[in-house]
Amino acid sequence: MPPERSRRPPPLALVESPPSAGQDLGRSQFGSGAEATAKESDWSNLMARAQAGDSGAYRRLLEQVAPYVRSLAVRMSRDPSDVEEAVQDVLLTIHAIRDTYDPRRPFGPWLVAIAHRRIVDWLRRRGRTRSRETAMEPRHETFPARPTNIDEASSDRRALRAAVESLPPAQRQAIKLLKLQQMSLKEAAAVSGTSIASLKVATHRALKGLRRILAGRSEDA
Template identity: 60%
Template sequence: MKRAQDGDRLAYRTLLEDIAPYIRSLAARCFKQPSDVEDAVQDVLLTVHMVRHVYDPRRPFGPWLVAIANRRIIDRLRRDTRQKTREIEFSAEYETFAGSATNLDTAPLDEAALGDAIERLPDEQREAIRMLKLNEMSLKEAAAASGRSVGALKVATHRAIRTLRQLLRQQGDGP
């Protein structure tokens, strides 16, 4: 490590290659998955690289390395434990599409009734619904095409949807 601190690249590379198996054996005691072991090894090697300038060559290298390795492995174990406590195992009842009837209304929507209800809307609301919902235009595009402001289109759309709900309820065909 002293030669590595003095700028000897070959000595530094040899050092890292020599300590990697030892670090791997320390990590293997704490982690079950090989990928977790390798992640811990890389974590320790990166830490050694970042703090190599603080190593005192007058002191033994082994305890310095083990202290760093143990701290990084413990940090990773704590992080994994915190992450696992936040994870929830879902059962089939939480599936969005668990059954064939999921996301289907009990009463099918009558397209003709909806079309009639749209035709009964005031002109501004009908135009807003056609552009924004049926033609899927963006607010910016609809504002440019209609000459109305984005805010006016939002208000007209909101009012149109509320009116459509009322009209469809009266007909008994909607939500």
């Protein structure tokens, strides 16, 4: 015969059982000794009256039980909204199966068993949901306007490249070396075999030309 808790458990059965829940749960709210016993038998009375349809007693019971359940939930989760949802889940469960409470038995084990079971279930479910979710990172962010999300194929970059290609060869080379490849004037002069002064002139003209080409394009558009 499997071990069942004795019919008349000691006053602090609340913190002793059930075996999985009671070891580390339930001490803080109950103090010890006579106070805990009084509170528990009080809750037992309230629940008995709630079963008979006394909504005032039921409200008092739930208001007193909620902080206790919260203290159990806080030990298992740090997220305040998780804790509150778990508490509500426990309260709903108590409501749904309040007919299973037998006032001849202590209230504590009944409450702790329900709370423990529902909180553990709730956190497990929460963990499963979270494992399927992916946090948004800055690179996932986007803007609602369409042009911001269009890639290179149809963007300004393509127009700029075309404009650069349409420049005279000396100006094109100057732009490519100095602006696109970001060389210094000295390096560019060495690569292209022209003087620094003529590079400067070519760049100046190229920028002017590009401005003219791109301005014309945007006026067209």
